[in-house]
Amino acid sequence: MTPAEPATMSEAEAVAEAEGRPSSGGMTLHSIQCMRxxxxxxxxxxxxxxxxxxAALAxxxxxxxxxxxxGKVGVHIFFVISGYIMYLTSFGRPGRFRTGQFFLRRLVRIYPIYWIFVALYLAVTAMLGIxxxxxxxxxxxxxxxxxxxxPLVIGPAWTLSYEIYFYFxxxxxxxxxxxxGTIALTLVFVGSIAVGMVLHPANPLAAxxxxxxxxxxxxxxxxxxxTTRHALPRGIGWAAVASALVLYGAGLAWGYDRAPSAIVWGVPSALLIAGMVVLEQTGRSGLMRRLSWLGDSSYVLYLCHILLITLVLALLRTMGLAVPLALLMIATxxxxxVFAALFHAAIERPLTALLHRAISPRRRLVAAA
Known part of the structure; x- marks a missing residue:
């Protein structure tokens, strides 16, 4: 039994967990996938x-x-989603939380695909001489x-350090x-942040x-x-989404660099996720359901895009081209x-599912028998 895979976990739930898709009762939460x-x-x-x-000479x-x-707000949405998914996959279904299996599943989810892209980045940058x-x-x-x-090889990977620390x-x-646990987790983080405000540590891990x-x-x-313990009315969902949009707009108008990003972007991101989940729970999931599949490859998209940008920049320098900025941005x-979707289908999904099955206690018990 594991935190995300109790003895009653269905095959559909196991596959969803292996792919990083949040699910409740075996059903994918399309709202979370869309927001990813x-x-x-x-x-x-x-x-x-x-x-x-x-490059566009603009x-x-x-x-x-x-x-x-x-666009930096995407990181804050990711962090809120991460907290949401960790709670949902650990306590959204019956079963005892086991720290060891929780760590195994998180490491399998994060590191193998990350290491593959590290190898790709190193190969491409070596080829380009950079x-x-x-x-x-x-x-x-x-x-x-x-x-x-x-971030020394993959710049955006600094956020994965936060993910790993949060998982720990x-x-x-x-x-x-x-x-x-939720109360204690909040108190620990609030307390550590208060210490940081006083000491201003220079050590990267302490910071x-x-x-x-x-x-x-x-x-x-x-x-x-x-949202898993209370059936909230649809009006709450719309109000949360509307409040999030208003706060995003207020942050842009007031100056999003004038206050801590956890407040300017974190609070509206939490409201946005809450509102989207409530709307799905109350039956407003048509568009989210149609777009949900794009969220499956969001981790790959996050890891691969700097590599693709690097290749495009190298191509522009080699050919001496000046391409309109809008065209460059849209095409890239x-x-x-597209690349992320293909990579997910061909490599990430089967690899993660394979590793997930390899660390499954139930599978090991069956093999031993």
Whole structure:
């Protein structure tokens, strides 16, 4: 028995867990899948903009740079979703939480695909003559997603360091149970953030462990707990989504760099996720259901897009081309989405399912018998 795979877990639920799809009662939560895709896509658009402005010989305006900077919100949506999924897959079904199996499932979900893309990045950058020179310690830290080294090859991988740290703390604390664990998790993160505000630690690990971004994971955990234990009316869902949009707009208008991002972007992201889940629970899931499949490859999309941008930039330099910025951004974003979907279907999905089955206690018991 595992935290995400109690003895009563169905085959459909097991496959969903292996692919990283949040499910409840064997049914995929299409709202969460859609938001995973949206979060990854806005990050891609933001990185495409800041990368292609020089290549397109376009002078970035302050207003455009600020507006595209909104794409950073995708990271905050991801963090809220991560907290939501961890609670849902651990406590959304009957079964005892087991820290060991929780860690195994998280490591299998994150590291193998990440290492594949590290190899791809190193191969491509070596071919282009721009491969980063890393010391053995830096290389080991990068592979382990240590905070100081995680972004040395894949820039956006710094967020995975936060994911790994959250998994570590969640896996230990949630042995207390759903409610007591959620309260304790929140208190630990709030306390560590308060310490960080006083000490301002310079050590990368300590700085991460005291960063206010950790609150966004807690927000996701609380959203999952509330929406799985209470049948909220549809009006609450619409109100939460509307409030999120208003707060996003207010952050843009007021200045999203004038306050901690956990407040400016984290709070509306939590409201957005809560509202979308409630709307799906109350029957408003038609569009979400049609777009849900795009969320399956969101992890690959997040990992691959900088590599594709790098290849496009190299091609532009080699051919001496100046392509309109809008065309570059659209083509690269669409290309990244297509590549991610194909990679997910051909490699990520079968590999993760295989590894998931390999660590399944039930499968091992059957094999031993």
């Amino acid at each position: 895709f949206v979060a990854a896509t806005v990050v891609v658009i933001y990185h495409a903009y800041i990368s292609f402005v020089p 002078a970035p305006t302050v207003g455009a740079a600020y507006a595209f900077g909104f 491969m980063p020179l890393l010391s053995p310690m830096q290389f080991a830290g990068m592979l382990a997603l240590a905070p100081a080294s995680a 703390v969640f896996g230990i604390i949630m042995i207390l149970g759903a409610l007591r 991460m462990a005291t960063n206010a971004l950790l609150l966004e994971f807690c927000m996701g955990v609380w959203v999952a707990r509330i 974003t669409v290309g990244a989405i």
